[in-house]
Amino acid sequence: MIEIRNLSKTFSSENGETEVLKNISLTVRDGEIYGIIGASGAGKSTLVRCLNMLERPTAGAVFIDGEDVGALRGAALRLARKKAAMIFQDFNLLMQRTCLKNVCLPLELSGVGRAEAKKRAAELLDRVGLADKADAYPARLSGGQRQRVAIARALACDPKILLCDEPTSALDPQTAKAILKLIRDINRSTGITVVMITHQMSAAEEICDRVAILDGGAVAEEGSVDEVFSRPRSAAAKKLVFPELSESGGESGTKGSLIRAVFHGASATDSPLIATLAMEKHIAVSILSASVRNIGDKVYGNMLLSVPDRESAEETLRYLRSVPDVSAEEVTDNV
Amino acid sequence: MFNLLAPGNLFSAEAWADAWEIVLSEFPAAIWDTLWVTFLSTLFAFVIGLPLGILLACGDRDGIIPLPRWLKALLGFLINILRSVPFTILMIVVLPLSRAIVGTTVGTTASVVPLVVAAFPFVARVVESSVREVNPNLVEAAESMGATPFQIVVKVLIPESVPSLISNVALTLTNVLGYTAMSGAIGGDGLGRIAYNYGYIRYQSPVLLLSVLLLILLVQVIQSLGSFLSARFDRRLKRPVGGRRKKRAAAGE
Numbered sequence: 324m325i326e327i328r329n330l331s332k333t334f335s336s337e338n339g340e341t342e343v344l345k346n347i348s349l350t351v352r353d354g355e356i357y358g359i360i361g362a363s364g365a366g367k368s369t370l371v372r373c374l375n376m377l378e379r380p381t382a383g384a385v386f387i388d389g390e391d392v393g394a395l396r397g398a399a400l401r402l403a404r405k406k407a408a409m410i411f412q413d414f415n416l417l418m419q420r421t422c423l424k425n426v427c428l429p430l431e432l433s434g435v436g437r438a439e440a441k442k443r444a445a446e447l448l449d450r451v452g453l454a455d456k457a458d459a460y461p462a463r464l465s466g467g468q469r470q471r472v473a474i475a476r477a478l479a480c481d482p483k484i485l486l487c488d489e490p491t492s493a494l495d496p497q498t499a500k501a502i503l504k505l506i507r508d509i510n511r512s513t514g515i516t517v518v519m520i521t522h523q524m525s526a527a528e529e530i531c532d533r534v535a536i537l538d539g540g541a542v543a544e545e546g547s548v549d550e551v552f553s554r555p556r557s558a559a560a561k562k563l564v565f566p567e568l569s570e571s572g573g574e575s576g577t578k579g580s581l582i583r584a585v586f587h588g589a590s591a592t593d594s595p596l597i598a599t600l601a602m603e604k605h606i607a608v609s610i611l612s613a614s615v616r617n618i619g620d621k622v623y624g625n626m627l628l629s630v631p632d633r634e635s636a637e638e639t640l641r642y643l644r645s646v647p648d649v650s651a652e653e654v655t656d657n658v
Numbered sequence: 659m660f661n662l663l664a665p666g667n668l669f670s671a672e673a674w675a676d677a678w679e680i681v682l683s684e685f686p687a688a689i690w691d692t693l694w695v696t697f698l699s700t701l702f703a704f705v706i707g708l709p710l711g712i713l714l715a716c717g718d719r720d721g722i723i724p725l726p727r728w729l730k731a732l733l734g735f736l737i738n739i740l741r742s743v744p745f746t747i748l749m750i751v752v753l754p755l756s757r758a759i760v761g762t763t764v765g766t767t768a769s770v771v772p773l774v775v776a777a778f779p780f781v782a783r784v785v786e787s788s789v790r791e792v793n794p795n796l797v798e799a800a801e802s803m804g805a806t807p808f809q810i811v812v813k814v815l816i817p818e819s820v821p822s823l824i825s826n827v828a829l830t831l832t833n834v835l836g837y838t839a840m841s842g843a844i845g846g847d848g849l850g851r852i853a854y855n856y857g858y859i860r861y862q863s864p865v866l867l868l869s870v871l872l873l874i875l876l877v878q879v880i881q882s883l884g885s886f887l888s889a890r891f892d893r894r895l896k897r898p899v900g901g902r903r904k905k906r907a908a909a910g911e
């Protein structure tokens with residue numbers, strides 16, 4: 324279990340101080356995949372680097388399995404770091420080592436013998452599907468393959484935690500999906516706890532169990548993926564979950580009222596909502612945007628509707644709320 | 659007055675015949691001495707300069723081997739001083755040191771001492787820049803794996819800068835080669851001394867010309883070899899240079 328308690332980080336430089344993380348408290352349970360989502364500059368990387376003390380927090384503490392990591396120094400800290408392996412956006416493989424030797428590196432650092440290290444590294448490369456690239460140098464691999472090598476390397480010393488700093492941001496969507504699937508498979512088969520930083524909602528909803536939304540260095544919202552993605556409460560979360568809606572909402576916010584309807588579960592998709600509104604209530608709604616996403620095995624849809632006036636807005640809301648598995652709310656301007 | 663282009667000298671068949679005699683009798687040993695002194699001095703210069711350069715590169719306050727600020731400043735200062743003294747002066751100043759270390763101030767072995775003193779500060783600086791070129795994210799990745807500072811130096815910084823280090827070895831060799839020619843004037847054996855003795859003292863321009871040409875050739879060879887090896891060992895390249903791989907690729911691998 325990872326417990327982050329009241330963690331703050333302030334960088335000070337010649338031109339003043341910047342508070343990058345503000346009083347963050349989070350708990351990551353054993354064996355789950357925990358997503359930390361936020362826009363660029365929100366402080367995600369800084370937060371994850373505080374977990375293994377690559378960056379020292381200005382205030383607050385990080386406990387891993389009850390141990391205060393910030394209090395560790397020297398050999399004890401290095402040992403703690405070996406239990407929390409890390410993968411990066413730009414892979415950070417040693418370019419002058421073959422893939423096999425890259426995977427050997429953490430083992431060498433731990434004093435594992437050459438032959439044994441090679442054997443274990445070969446197994447791990449096989450696990451990530453790159454057995455045939457053992458003797459290739461990273462320069463000759465694609466981005467996806469490099470991240471696989473990095474994952475194999477991270478797993479070399481049997482860590483309990485895998486810290487991922489935007490592992491798929493440098494990859495095309497299809498490759499990203501494959502990498503995420505690999506991470507989930509490893510999580511399922513080994514029970515490793517995964518902390519995944521990302522700015523892509525798609526990456527988070529693909530594999531995370533729970534997520535925290537980071538905004539301007541503070542936690543805006545935390546909860547299960549279902550919760551946060553179907554009913555985002557904070558403005559930051561809404562912006563991330565409905566990026567297309569917030570754009571169109573901004574444009575047409577001048578005329579009539581805006582209503583967002585969120586569907587969760589399949590039953591909602593069976594009802595002809597818009598047709599009913601038009602025919603029975605005589606309200607002409609227009610759809611500004613709509614999207615459907617699959618989270619886990621459930622279907623989530625959301626729509627941004629525009630109605631002509633306040634009265635019909637009330638009526639529309641009433642009607643939508645009466646339909647099972649649909650929630651609706653009036654939105655003002657952006658999100 | 660000494661004149662390289664004196665016609666009676668450069669265009670006389672007799673002078674060239676004499677020169678050829680000297681080439682045959684003295685050049686082989688001179689080339690050997692020059693190369694031996696050059697390589698030996700460069701080796702010692704790296705033995706001292708490599709760790710120094712690594713310290714300079716890693717000794718920043720947020721580096722992996724943080725040095726006290728005064729120590730780092732002192733190191734940098736000493737290196738700058740040594741680098742700014744012209745070699746002709748340095749080799750005279752260092753004479754007592756040569757006597758103390760190798761027991762004599764003349765001959766091949768003695769000339770190694772000033773060469774090392776002149777070359778190690780240079781090596782420290784080029785090593786520093788090689789090591790600073792290494793992607794800092796790699797250092798951070800190694801830190802996240804729980805590597806010690808020593809392990810980071812040995813497993814990450816040095817191996818990752820090998821191509822650049824090889825170029826810098828070649829660069830140092832050519833520099834030292836140039837210095838050996840100067841140390842010929844105070845008794846170091848080699849091509850420099852032949853050029854000096856025959857060409858300058860005895861007005862034998864053909865010998866001077868030939869030894870200079872030979873020095874130029876040596877510099878060229880070392881430089882090309884350095885560039886080749888540097889590229890050959892650079893695994894960042896998508897298309898490997900030379901060696902087994904290239905032949906395999908050519909054979910339609």
Ligand SMILES: Nc1ncnc2c1ncn2[C@@H]1O[C@H](COP(=O)(O)OP(=O)(O)OP(=O)(O)O)[C@@H](O)[C@H]1O
Pocket residue numbers: 334335336341343361362363364365366367368369370522
């Ligand atoms: N060493 C540092 N010194 C000063 N400021 C820093 C330092 N590291 C990060 N910052 C600042 O902290 C803020 C958050 O940086 P961080 O890298 O954590 O963001 P991020 O959420 O990971 O963004 P991205 O998605 O672009 O990677 C940025 O405004 C950045 O300028």
Ligand SMILES: [Mg+2]
Pocket residue numbers: 367368369488489
């Ligand atoms: Mg980041």
